[in-house]
Amino acid sequence: MSSSSTDPYADVVWDDAVAPPDEWAPPEDGWMPPPDESSSPRRASGRVVPGADPVAVLREVYGYAAFRGDQAAIIDQVVGGGDAVVLMPTGGGKSVTYQVPALVREGTGLVVSPLIALMHDQVDALRANGVRAAYLNSTQTPPERADVERAYANGELDMLYVAPERLNLAQTTALLRRGRLSVIAIDEAHCVSQWGHDFRPDYLALGDLDERFPGVPRMALTATATRATHRELTERLRLPDAKHYVASFDRPNIQYRIEPKVEPRKQLVQFIRSQHEGSAGIVYALSRKSVDQTAEYLRGQGIDALAYHAGLDASVRARHQSRFLREDGVVMVATIAFGMGIDKPDVRFVAHIDMPKSVEGYYQETGRAGRDGEPSVAWMAYGLGDVVQQRRLIDASPGDRTFKMRLGQHLDAMLALCETVGCRRQNLLGYFGETSEPCGNCDTCLQAPETWDGLVPAQKLLSTIVRLQRERGQAYGAGHLVDILRGANTERIVRFGHERLATYGIGADLSDQDWRSVIRQLLARGILVATGEYGTLALGDAAAGVLRGETDVPLRRDVLGRGGSRSSDRARKAAASEALDPADRDLFEALRSWRGGVAREAGVPAYVVFNDATLRALAEHRPASVDALDGISGIGAKKREAYGEAVLEVIAAAG
Incomplete structure (x- = not known):
C-alpha cells in the first residue's frame, strides 16, 4: 500500500488477503497453539507495557493468534508514528488497528466516534478484555465525567472515546493537552465527506487535529467510501502523508436478494419466517410512520419486533436498543438513525422495505448483518413507488444544481443495482472500484433472471x-x-x-x-x-x-421469492449450534445459556462475554483445565481469569 496526496486510489493495491468479517477470526477449528509465557506484554499490574510486541498484545488481551490482511501493516505504520487512512468493510477488523497501537504506544488512544451506542459497546468490550477504557458523552453525570477526566489526566486510561461535537469544544482540547495522546482514530470518517451518505458538519473541524496535537499519529477509518468520498475525507482531514489501506469490500457471507414490491409487509413476514428461528435482524424503512406500522404488523404476526426512530422518546429508544443487543431473536424496525456503530455480531439478516438513497448507504446498512462471519441475508423489496418517491425528493431538496446532480448519481447507481440482470455482488463491488467474478450466492446468480x-x-x-x-x-x-x-x-x-x-x-x-x-x-x-x-x-x-x-x-421479468425456498434457506443458514456435531450441540447450548446469565448480570450484550465462535470451539475441544483454555481462540488473559472456572464447570457438568 502507498499514499498519494492527489488521488488516494492512484497507487493503492487492493488487499486480496482481507480480514474475514469476524474482526479477529479464529482458525477453522477454533484452536490456537498455547502462548509463549515469556513474551507476555503485561506488567504484574495487568497493564500493557508500552513498546510491547503487537502480536503478543493481540494474543494476551484479545485471545487471538495472528493479525489478518493488512492489520499488521496498519499497526506497524501507526506504532511507528505515521498516519493512516483505512477502508475496510463492516466487521473487517478496523477497531483492532487503532486499539492495539493505543495499547502499545505511550499515552491514551483517542477515538472520535459519532454515536453514543458505539462508544458504550466498544468500551464494554474493551473493559471485558482488561483494557482501561472510558468515554465522555452526554449520558454521564458531571461527577462521572469528572472521574473520567481525572483518570485521563493521571495517565490511567488506555482508550478514551469522544464525539466530534465534544472534541471541538475548547475545554475538551484543554483537557486532552493535560495528558498524553498515543494515537487519534477518527471512526466513520466518511461523515466528513459531502459525497458520503452520513455527512456531519462537526467532522469538518477535525482537520486541525495535527495542529492541536502535533506529533500524534492520526487515523481515518470507514467501512464505506467511493473514490470521491475517499479523496474528500483525505483532503478534509488533512492527511496528505498518510498511507492508504483499502481492503476488499466483499462480504462473501452475505447473500443479496432483491424482489419486486407487491405487498411489502406480507413479503417481509414471509422472508423473516424463512430464516432460522430466533434470528436477530434489522428492518429499515424510510419514514417514522412506516417504522411504527411495520413493527406493529410484525408483532401481530407473532414476531418480536421493536421500533426505533428519532421521534421516539430517548428512554424508549435506549430500552429498545438494549433489548436488541442483549436478547436473542429480536427484530428492530428502524429508520437509518439506527445502526451506525452497532457492534452486535450475530445479526442474521438486514431487510429493506424501502429502497435506500445510495449504494453507500445500502452497503453500510446491509453490512450490519453477519459481522461474526456466519451466513446472513440482505433482503429488499423494491418497487415503482420507490423510484418515483426518490426522484421527487431529489427535485424538492434544498440544494443547488450540482447537489441535486450528486443525489441523482447516487440514485442511478442504486437503481442499477436493483435492476441488474447480472451478479449483484459484482455490481456492488464495482461501485467501489473493485472487480470480481460472479459470486454464486446472490439471487441473480442462484436463479438467473429471465429477460x-x-x-x-x-x-x-x-x-x-x-x-x-x-x-x-x-x-x-x-x-x-x-x-x-x-x-x-x-x-x-x-x-x-x-x-x-x-x-x-x-x-x-x-x-x-x-x-x-x-x-x-x-x-x-x-x-x-x-x-x-x-x-x-x-x-x-x-x-x-x-x-x-x-x-x-x-x-x-419480475419473479417473487427469488433466491431459494424456505427449506433451502434454513439448511444454508444453520444456527451456530447446528454446525456442530450432534454430540457437541447440547454443550454449546449449555454454554450459551450460561453466557446469557452472565451477560444479564453484568448488564452487557452476550457477545461481550464470548462470541459464538468461542463457544463453538469450547464445545468442540472441551478443555479440562484453565491452562487448556489458552488454546481457545477468543479467550484472553482477562476473560480466562474472569470466566475460566465457570466455563470448566459447565463443560464438566455436560459430561
Missing part, C-alpha cells in the same frame, strides 16, 4: 404520454397511465374522455403488475422521468430512440 423484449410495451407507454401532453396538455402518474393502457373503465377515464385516446386498451395483454415493472425499469434507465410534486411521468432523454425503434429495451 424479455420490452420495446413495443415501452413504445405504447411513451406514445400515451406524448398524446396526453400534445393533444390535451395533461400529465399523469403511473396508475392512471396503466389504467388507460389496460382499457380500464374508471370514473377518471370517463370524466376526461381518455377512452377515446388511440392508445386506450392497447396494453391489455400485460397485467397491472407487469406494467408497473415496465415503468419502474424505464425510469431506472432514464427513458422516463418522474416530475413535479405528484410524480407525474414524462419522456426522458433516451425516449426518442425508443419511439423510433432505434434503442433496444430488454427488461427483466
Whole structure:
C-alpha cells in the first residue's frame, strides 16, 4: 500500500488477503497453539507495557493468534508514528488497528466516534478484555465525567472515546493537552465527506487535529467510501502523508436478494419466517410512520419486533436498543438513525422495505448483518413507488444544481443495482472500484433472471404520454397511465374522455403488475422521468430512440421469492449450534445459556462475554483445565481469569 496526496486510489493495491468479517477470526477449528509465557506484554499490574510486541498484545488481551490482511501493516505504520487512512468493510477488523497501537504506544488512544451506542459497546468490550477504557458523552453525570477526566489526566486510561461535537469544544482540547495522546482514530470518517451518505458538519473541524496535537499519529477509518468520498475525507482531514489501506469490500457471507414490491409487509413476514428461528435482524424503512406500522404488523404476526426512530422518546429508544443487543431473536424496525456503530455480531439478516438513497448507504446498512462471519441475508423489496418517491425528493431538496446532480448519481447507481440482470455482488463491488467474478450466492446468480423484449410495451407507454401532453396538455402518474393502457373503465377515464385516446386498451395483454415493472425499469434507465410534486411521468432523454425503434429495451421479468425456498434457506443458514456435531450441540447450548446469565448480570450484550465462535470451539475441544483454555481462540488473559472456572464447570457438568 502507498499514499498519494492527489488521488488516494492512484497507487493503492487492493488487499486480496482481507480480514474475514469476524474482526479477529479464529482458525477453522477454533484452536490456537498455547502462548509463549515469556513474551507476555503485561506488567504484574495487568497493564500493557508500552513498546510491547503487537502480536503478543493481540494474543494476551484479545485471545487471538495472528493479525489478518493488512492489520499488521496498519499497526506497524501507526506504532511507528505515521498516519493512516483505512477502508475496510463492516466487521473487517478496523477497531483492532487503532486499539492495539493505543495499547502499545505511550499515552491514551483517542477515538472520535459519532454515536453514543458505539462508544458504550466498544468500551464494554474493551473493559471485558482488561483494557482501561472510558468515554465522555452526554449520558454521564458531571461527577462521572469528572472521574473520567481525572483518570485521563493521571495517565490511567488506555482508550478514551469522544464525539466530534465534544472534541471541538475548547475545554475538551484543554483537557486532552493535560495528558498524553498515543494515537487519534477518527471512526466513520466518511461523515466528513459531502459525497458520503452520513455527512456531519462537526467532522469538518477535525482537520486541525495535527495542529492541536502535533506529533500524534492520526487515523481515518470507514467501512464505506467511493473514490470521491475517499479523496474528500483525505483532503478534509488533512492527511496528505498518510498511507492508504483499502481492503476488499466483499462480504462473501452475505447473500443479496432483491424482489419486486407487491405487498411489502406480507413479503417481509414471509422472508423473516424463512430464516432460522430466533434470528436477530434489522428492518429499515424510510419514514417514522412506516417504522411504527411495520413493527406493529410484525408483532401481530407473532414476531418480536421493536421500533426505533428519532421521534421516539430517548428512554424508549435506549430500552429498545438494549433489548436488541442483549436478547436473542429480536427484530428492530428502524429508520437509518439506527445502526451506525452497532457492534452486535450475530445479526442474521438486514431487510429493506424501502429502497435506500445510495449504494453507500445500502452497503453500510446491509453490512450490519453477519459481522461474526456466519451466513446472513440482505433482503429488499423494491418497487415503482420507490423510484418515483426518490426522484421527487431529489427535485424538492434544498440544494443547488450540482447537489441535486450528486443525489441523482447516487440514485442511478442504486437503481442499477436493483435492476441488474447480472451478479449483484459484482455490481456492488464495482461501485467501489473493485472487480470480481460472479459470486454464486446472490439471487441473480442462484436463479438467473429471465429477460424479455420490452420495446413495443415501452413504445405504447411513451406514445400515451406524448398524446396526453400534445393533444390535451395533461400529465399523469403511473396508475392512471396503466389504467388507460389496460382499457380500464374508471370514473377518471370517463370524466376526461381518455377512452377515446388511440392508445386506450392497447396494453391489455400485460397485467397491472407487469406494467408497473415496465415503468419502474424505464425510469431506472432514464427513458422516463418522474416530475413535479405528484410524480407525474414524462419522456426522458433516451425516449426518442425508443419511439423510433432505434434503442433496444430488454427488461427483466419480475419473479417473487427469488433466491431459494424456505427449506433451502434454513439448511444454508444453520444456527451456530447446528454446525456442530450432534454430540457437541447440547454443550454449546449449555454454554450459551450460561453466557446469557452472565451477560444479564453484568448488564452487557452476550457477545461481550464470548462470541459464538468461542463457544463453538469450547464445545468442540472441551478443555479440562484453565491452562487448556489458552488454546481457545477468543479467550484472553482477562476473560480466562474472569470466566475460566465457570466455563470448566459447565463443560464438566455436560459430561
